Amino acid sequence: GIQVEQSPPDLILQEGANSTLRCNFSDSVNNLQWFHQNPWGQLINLFYIPSGTKQNGRLSATTVATERYSLLYISSSQTTDSGVYFCAVAYSGAGSYQLTFGKGTKLSVIP
Protein backbone atom coordinates (compact mmCIF):
# COMPACT_ATOMS: atom_id res chain seq x y z
CA GLY A 1 0.00 0.00 0.00
CA ILE A 2 0.88 3.65 -0.16
CA GLN A 3 3.31 5.03 2.45
CA VAL A 4 2.85 8.44 4.06
CA GLU A 5 5.64 10.10 6.03
CA GLN A 6 5.25 13.31 7.97
CA SER A 7 8.00 15.50 9.35
CA PRO A 8 8.93 16.67 11.82
CA PRO A 9 7.23 14.33 14.33
CA ASP A 10 7.32 17.02 17.03
CA LEU A 11 7.57 20.78 16.83
CA ILE A 12 7.70 23.40 19.57
CA LEU A 13 7.16 27.04 18.59
CA GLN A 14 7.04 30.34 20.32
CA GLU A 15 3.77 32.16 19.76
CA GLY A 16 4.04 34.30 16.65
CA ALA A 17 6.54 32.08 14.86
CA ASN A 18 6.04 30.48 11.45
CA SER A 19 6.33 26.78 10.63
CA THR A 20 6.30 24.34 7.75
CA LEU A 21 5.03 20.77 8.04
CA ARG A 22 5.87 18.24 5.35
CA CYS A 23 4.08 15.17 4.00
CA ASN A 24 5.77 12.75 1.60
CA PHE A 25 3.86 9.96 -0.11
CA SER A 26 5.05 7.00 -2.12
CA ASP A 27 2.57 6.77 -5.00
CA SER A 28 0.20 8.80 -7.17
CA VAL A 29 -2.78 10.17 -5.28
CA ASN A 30 -6.18 11.53 -6.18
CA ASN A 31 -6.94 12.92 -2.74
CA LEU A 32 -4.82 14.64 -0.13
CA GLN A 33 -6.23 16.19 3.00
CA TRP A 34 -4.68 18.01 5.95
CA PHE A 35 -6.37 17.72 9.34
CA HIS A 36 -5.87 19.22 12.78
CA GLN A 37 -6.79 16.89 15.60
CA ASN A 38 -8.01 18.78 18.64
CA PRO A 39 -7.40 17.61 22.22
CA TRP A 40 -10.81 15.90 22.25
CA GLY A 41 -9.91 13.78 19.24
CA GLN A 42 -11.96 15.37 16.49
CA LEU A 43 -10.28 15.71 13.09
CA ILE A 44 -10.85 19.21 11.75
CA ASN A 45 -10.57 19.63 7.99
CA LEU A 46 -7.93 22.16 7.01
CA PHE A 47 -7.42 21.57 3.30
CA TYR A 48 -8.55 19.23 0.55
CA ILE A 49 -5.61 19.65 -1.81
CA PRO A 50 -4.67 16.83 -4.22
CA SER A 51 -2.64 19.40 -6.17
CA GLY A 52 -1.89 23.11 -6.26
CA THR A 53 -1.91 25.77 -3.54
CA LYS A 54 -4.66 26.98 -1.20
CA GLN A 55 -4.79 29.53 1.56
CA ASN A 56 -7.13 29.98 4.48
CA GLY A 57 -6.23 32.81 6.81
CA ARG A 58 -2.90 32.11 8.50
CA LEU A 59 -2.74 28.64 6.99
CA SER A 60 -1.76 27.66 3.49
CA ALA A 61 -0.91 24.39 1.77
CA THR A 62 0.86 23.32 -1.38
CA THR A 63 0.81 19.87 -3.00
CA VAL A 64 3.27 18.97 -5.75
CA ALA A 65 1.72 15.73 -6.94
CA THR A 66 4.43 14.98 -9.52
CA GLU A 67 7.08 15.07 -6.79
CA ARG A 68 4.85 13.34 -4.21
CA TYR A 69 4.86 15.81 -1.37
CA SER A 70 2.69 18.38 0.32
CA LEU A 71 3.53 21.25 2.66
CA LEU A 72 1.38 22.93 5.31
CA TYR A 73 2.43 26.45 6.32
CA ILE A 74 1.33 28.02 9.58
CA SER A 75 2.13 31.71 9.99
CA SER A 76 2.00 33.81 13.15
CA SER A 77 1.25 30.74 15.25
CA GLN A 78 -1.15 30.94 18.19
CA THR A 79 -1.54 28.70 21.23
CA THR A 80 -4.82 27.45 19.76
CA ASP A 81 -2.83 25.96 16.85
CA SER A 82 -1.42 23.35 19.23
CA GLY A 83 -2.38 19.76 18.53
CA VAL A 84 -1.57 17.04 16.04
CA TYR A 85 -1.58 17.70 12.31
CA PHE A 86 -2.28 14.78 9.99
CA CYS A 87 -1.79 14.39 6.30
CA ALA A 88 -3.97 11.72 4.64
CA VAL A 89 -3.97 10.48 1.06
CA ALA A 90 -5.98 8.18 -1.17
CA TYR A 91 -3.92 6.64 -3.91
CA SER A 92 -5.21 6.49 -7.44
CA GLY A 93 -4.69 2.78 -7.94
CA ALA A 94 -7.29 0.03 -7.91
CA GLY A 95 -9.21 -0.44 -4.68
CA SER A 96 -8.55 3.12 -3.58
CA TYR A 97 -11.28 3.23 -0.97
CA GLN A 98 -9.57 4.67 2.02
CA LEU A 99 -7.50 7.51 3.31
CA THR A 100 -4.05 6.46 4.48
CA PHE A 101 -2.76 8.67 7.26
CA GLY A 102 0.74 9.63 8.28
CA LYS A 103 1.78 9.42 11.92
CA GLY A 104 1.23 13.13 12.40
CA THR A 105 3.19 16.16 13.56
CA LYS A 106 2.59 17.17 17.16
CA LEU A 107 2.74 20.96 17.39
CA SER A 108 3.08 22.79 20.68
CA VAL A 109 2.82 26.59 20.61
CA ILE A 110 4.02 28.23 23.82
CA PRO A 111 3.17 31.78 24.90
Next chain:
Amino acid sequence: ETGVTQSPTHLIKTRGQQVTLRCSSQSGHNTVSWYQQALGQGPQFIFQYYREEENGRGNFPPRFSGLQFPNYSSELNVNALELDDSALYLCASSLDFGGNTEAFFGQGTRLTVV
Protein backbone atom coordinates in the same frame (compact mmCIF):
# COMPACT_ATOMS: atom_id res chain seq x y z
CA GLU B 1 -26.11 21.54 7.21
CA THR B 2 -25.65 18.88 9.88
CA GLY B 3 -22.14 17.55 10.42
CA VAL B 4 -21.06 14.00 11.20
CA THR B 5 -22.18 12.85 14.63
CA GLN B 6 -21.13 9.77 16.57
CA SER B 7 -22.49 8.08 19.66
CA PRO B 8 -21.64 7.36 22.34
CA THR B 9 -18.63 9.61 22.98
CA HIS B 10 -17.10 7.28 25.56
CA LEU B 11 -17.62 3.61 26.35
CA ILE B 12 -16.10 1.07 28.71
CA LYS B 13 -16.52 -2.64 27.94
CA THR B 14 -15.17 -5.89 29.32
CA ARG B 15 -12.99 -8.23 27.29
CA GLY B 16 -15.14 -10.72 25.36
CA GLN B 17 -18.18 -8.46 25.17
CA GLN B 18 -19.70 -6.99 22.03
CA VAL B 19 -20.09 -3.28 21.22
CA THR B 20 -22.04 -1.20 18.69
CA LEU B 21 -20.96 2.30 17.72
CA ARG B 22 -23.18 4.64 15.70
CA CYS B 23 -22.59 7.35 13.12
CA SER B 24 -24.87 9.79 11.36
CA SER B 25 -23.42 11.03 8.10
CA GLN B 26 -23.36 14.62 6.95
CA SER B 27 -26.46 15.72 5.07
CA GLY B 28 -26.27 14.69 1.41
CA HIS B 29 -23.42 12.20 1.90
CA ASN B 30 -23.98 8.58 0.82
CA THR B 31 -20.65 7.07 1.91
CA VAL B 32 -19.44 6.28 5.42
CA SER B 33 -15.98 5.04 6.41
CA TRP B 34 -14.78 3.84 9.80
CA TYR B 35 -11.28 4.27 11.22
CA GLN B 36 -9.52 3.06 14.36
CA GLN B 37 -6.95 5.31 16.01
CA ALA B 38 -4.69 3.83 18.66
CA LEU B 39 -2.94 6.16 21.08
CA GLY B 40 -0.14 8.08 19.40
CA GLN B 41 -0.89 6.72 15.94
CA GLY B 42 -2.69 7.92 12.83
CA PRO B 43 -6.17 6.55 12.07
CA GLN B 44 -6.31 3.14 10.34
CA PHE B 45 -9.05 2.31 7.80
CA ILE B 46 -11.50 -0.39 8.90
CA PHE B 47 -14.11 -0.40 6.11
CA GLN B 48 -16.32 1.76 3.92
CA TYR B 49 -20.03 1.58 3.15
CA TYR B 50 -21.63 3.00 0.03
CA ARG B 51 -25.40 2.84 -0.45
CA GLU B 52 -25.78 0.12 2.20
CA GLU B 53 -23.05 -2.16 0.76
CA GLU B 54 -19.53 -2.72 2.06
CA ASN B 55 -17.31 -1.08 -0.54
CA GLY B 56 -13.82 -1.76 0.76
CA ARG B 57 -12.12 -3.19 3.84
CA GLY B 58 -8.82 -2.68 5.59
CA ASN B 59 -6.75 -5.23 7.47
CA PHE B 60 -9.20 -5.95 10.29
CA PRO B 61 -10.59 -9.35 11.34
CA PRO B 62 -14.20 -10.42 10.61
CA ARG B 63 -15.27 -9.68 14.19
CA PHE B 64 -15.32 -6.06 13.01
CA SER B 65 -18.53 -5.69 11.01
CA GLY B 66 -20.80 -2.89 9.95
CA LEU B 67 -24.09 -1.78 8.55
CA GLN B 68 -25.36 1.18 6.61
CA PHE B 69 -29.02 2.14 6.68
CA PRO B 70 -31.22 3.69 3.97
CA ASN B 71 -30.70 7.14 5.51
CA TYR B 72 -26.92 6.50 5.15
CA SER B 73 -26.26 6.37 8.88
CA SER B 74 -24.00 3.52 9.93
CA GLU B 75 -23.05 1.16 12.74
CA LEU B 76 -19.74 -0.45 13.61
CA ASN B 77 -20.01 -3.71 15.54
CA VAL B 78 -17.10 -5.39 17.27
CA ASN B 79 -17.53 -8.89 18.71
CA ALA B 80 -15.37 -10.70 21.24
CA LEU B 81 -13.63 -7.53 22.37
CA GLU B 82 -9.89 -7.69 23.06
CA LEU B 83 -7.79 -5.32 25.13
CA ASP B 84 -6.08 -4.09 21.94
CA ASP B 85 -9.43 -2.88 20.63
CA SER B 86 -9.15 0.04 23.06
CA ALA B 87 -8.91 3.05 20.75
CA LEU B 88 -10.64 6.10 19.34
CA TYR B 89 -13.10 5.06 16.62
CA LEU B 90 -13.74 7.68 13.98
CA CYS B 91 -16.46 7.81 11.39
CA ALA B 92 -16.12 9.83 8.19
CA SER B 93 -18.70 10.67 5.57
CA SER B 94 -18.21 11.79 1.99
CA LEU B 95 -20.22 12.62 -1.11
CA ASP B 96 -19.13 9.53 -3.00
CA PHE B 97 -17.34 6.20 -2.63
CA GLY B 98 -13.64 5.65 -3.01
CA GLY B 99 -11.00 7.92 -1.59
CA ASN B 100 -11.18 10.77 -4.06
CA THR B 101 -13.74 13.01 -2.42
CA GLU B 102 -13.30 15.13 0.69
CA ALA B 103 -14.01 13.25 3.91
CA PHE B 104 -15.48 14.84 7.03
CA PHE B 105 -15.05 13.23 10.42
CA GLY B 106 -17.16 12.96 13.53
CA GLN B 107 -15.87 13.63 17.03
CA GLY B 108 -15.16 9.95 17.63
CA THR B 109 -16.06 7.31 20.20
CA ARG B 110 -13.38 6.48 22.74
CA LEU B 111 -13.63 2.77 23.58
CA THR B 112 -11.85 1.29 26.57
CA VAL B 113 -11.74 -2.50 26.96
CA VAL B 114 -10.87 -3.74 30.44
